Amino acid sequence: MLDEFAIPRDLVDRRVTRMRVLSPSNLAADFSRALPPGAHIPMLRREVLDSFLRRRAADAGATLVPGLVTSLSLPADPTADPYLVHYISSDSGSPSSSSSRSVLEVDAVVGADGANSRVAREVGAGDYTTAIAFQERIRLPDEAMSYYDDLAEMYVGGDVSPDFYAWVFPKCDHVAVGTGTVAAKPDIKKLQSGIRARAGGKIAGGRVIKVEAHPIPEHPRPRRVVGRVALVGDAAGYVTRCSGEGIYFAAKSGRLCGQAMADEWKLTGAVTEAGIRAGYLRRWDDEFRLTFRFLDMLQRVFYGGNAGREALVEMCADEHVQRRTFESYLHKRMAAVEPWGDLRLLWRTAATMVRCGVLGREVERLRRLEQQAADQVLLRH
Ligand SMILES: Cc1cc2nc3c(=O)[nH]c(=O)nc-3n(C[C@H](O)[C@H](O)[C@H](O)COP(=O)(O)OP(=O)(O)OC[C@H]3O[C@@H](n4cnc5c(N)ncnc54)[C@H](O)[C@@H]3O)c2cc1C
Numbered sequence: 001m002l003d004e005f006a007i008p009r010d011l012v013d014r015r016v017t018r019m020r021v022l023s024p025s026n027l028a029a030d031f032s033r034a035l036p037p038g039a040h041i042p043m044l045r046r047e048v049l050d051s052f053l054r055r056r057a058a059d060a061g062a063t064l065v066p067g068l069v070t071s072l073s074l075p076a077d078p079t080a081d082p083y084l085v086h087y088i089s090s091d092s093g094s095p096s097s098s099s100s101r102s103v104l105e106v107d108a109v110v111g112a113d114g115a116n117s118r119v120a121r122e123v124g125a126g127d128y129t130t131a132i133a134f135q136e137r138i139r140l141p142d143e144a145m146s147y148y149d150d151l152a153e154m155y156v157g158g159d160v161s162p163d164f165y166a167w168v169f170p171k172c173d174h175v176a177v178g179t180g181t182v183a184a185k186p187d188i189k190k191l192q193s194g195i196r197a198r199a200g201g202k203i204a205g206g207r208v209i210k211v212e213a214h215p216i217p218e219h220p221r222p223r224r225v226v227g228r229v230a231l232v233g234d235a236a237g238y239v240t241r242c243s244g245e246g247i248y249f250a251a252k253s254g255r256l257c258g259q260a261m262a263d264e265w266k267l268t269g270a271v272t273e274a275g276i277r278a279g280y281l282r283r284w285d286d287e288f289r290l291t292f293r294f295l296d297m298l299q300r301v302f303y304g305g306n307a308g309r310e311a312l313v314e315m316c317a318d319e320h321v322q323r324r325t326f327e328s329y330l331h332k333r334m335a336a337v338e339p340w341g342d343l344r345l346l347w348r349t350a351a352t353m354v355r356c357g358v359l360g361r362e363v364e365r366l367r368r369l370e371q372q373a374a375d376q377v378l379l380r381h
Contacts, residue, residue, distance in 0.1 A: 001248045002042060005255075011048055013172035015040035016152045021165075022198070023313035024157035024306040031316050041152065043169055046247070065104065066090060072109065072122040078227045079272070083109055108228040108271040110257055112250070115215040117235035126222030128237050130215035131164065133244065134188045135178030137171065138206035147202060148175050156309040159194040163303050164244060166195035168202070174209060180244055182218060216244060220292075230257050230276050238288075242295035242302075249288070256280050 002009065017040050019031040058064050067089035075081030085104040111119025115130055140148070148170040160166035166179035177199060179191045196203065220237035224230065232238070233250030240249070260279025261271045268275075302312040 001251065005251055007049070007052070011052055012042040012044050013048075014043040014150065014170045016043055016150055016170065017041075018151045020151060020153045021313050021316045022153060022155045023310045024159070025310065026198075027310065027313050029313045029316035040150075043152070043171055045171055049247075067099075067102065069113065069118050070101075072119065072229070074123070074227070082106060083228065085109065107265075108261055108276070109230070110254065110261070111229060111231040111235045112233050112254055113235055115217050115234045117231065119229060120221060120231055120235055123223075123226040123229045125224065125226055125231060128221050129182065129218045131180050131182035131218055131244075132185045132188055132213060133178060133180040133216050134192050134213045135176050135211070136192070136208050137174050137176055137210040137212075138203055139174040139209050140203060140206045144202060144205060145170075145173070145175070153199070155195055155198050156303065156312060157194075157198070158306055159191075160198055161191055161303075163299070164241075165303070166191070166198070168195075168199050175203065175206070177203060178212075180216060188213070216246065225273060225276050225281055227273050228271055228276065230261075230280060232257050238292075240292060240295040241299040253280075253284060256284055 001007065002012070017032060017035060019041065021029045021031050023029075054064060065087070067087040069085060069087045071086045073084035073086070075083055082105040085106055087102055087104065088099045089102045090099040109119060111117050111123075111125075113119055117125075120126075139145075148168065150170070152170065153168040155166045155168075161179045161181050162183045164180045164182075167176070169176045177192075177195060179188070179195050181188060181191060184191065216239050217234055217237040218239075218241060221231060221235075224236045232253040234246055236253060238249035238253055239246035257276070257280040260276055260283075263279060264271055264275035302308045
């Protein structure tokens, strides 16, 4: 992502080269033996990245208008008239300081306003289910912080998240400790206590400096382009279920969408719904639909219960799994199929899951059904 979006290296707080996954029984798999030489997982703070991107856009000629969008007036003629964006403006960007109501007339709108998107609501783009993510930024004593210098930890287990994972990620001078759930939103604080307990002594003596909680979309919205209004990032629903990753996909979809609009404008002097669909939606779906579906499937298989989670951690120790995961993670694509390696992986996955009881339970259920059927046949005779 850093290269693709020309993000300066000095924005990166930490370069993670060691990734540890911990199972419900605290079995640990070090998930970084297959990281290519020189590669790392960059950790940065969204507030730092966002302000850099805003400044860069302004330097490139964009006019920044700080404010809170309150509504959209849709055009009477959807093909020609402008959209009216109503917003509360303020010089500082904070609506509370000397705010005033304003209107902006525009040809097209890109709704990049997150999971609670006002833009999506105004154009009737439909709803999606959301998960909730909760995170505490914790400043650790120096010695404890040095443990997380280049290490990120992911914890799986019903005690920390019934359907995803919990994490301890190093940031500049602190760690981010958090969890997410779709199934048990009211229990989010209990799950947060769970991850604090699992990380235990490693984060002992830490001081909470910030608490964040935010919805995360589970699926794309029913409509992502309505007229000349397009949704990108969380507003469109682009977060992978298995890993909870959304920053890259927000940036990528924003760029694809903006590029599609600019290209059509340059060519024809107008932006149209058909142009946005062809230049943005179709290209997005061609590139990423399969990846999102695959990660959806993995989430269902491996986060469904503690047996699946134990199997997941056992598989994470496998070098082939690690290499394939990093290829997909670093390049944001599903890695190309390696017939023999992947077939062996499939067998190993099945074997691991049987060992950990996931398929074992299924086999047991089928055996019981078979036995019942055989008993009924005997009774009929
Ligand atoms: C606790 C937590 C941890 C996460 N960790 C990771 C991670 O490690 N890696 C990863 O890739 N993803 C992570 N994600 C997901 C990631 O943060 C999101 O997918 C990503 O931020 C989406 O970017 P976005 O720009 O689409 O939306 P947002 O980041 O939500 O940005 C939306 C912007 O729109 C503004 N806005 C909203 N409404 C209005 C309005 N009416 N008028 C004007 N402005 C408005 C908001 O102020 C905000 O600036 C995490 C999410 C959470 C909650």
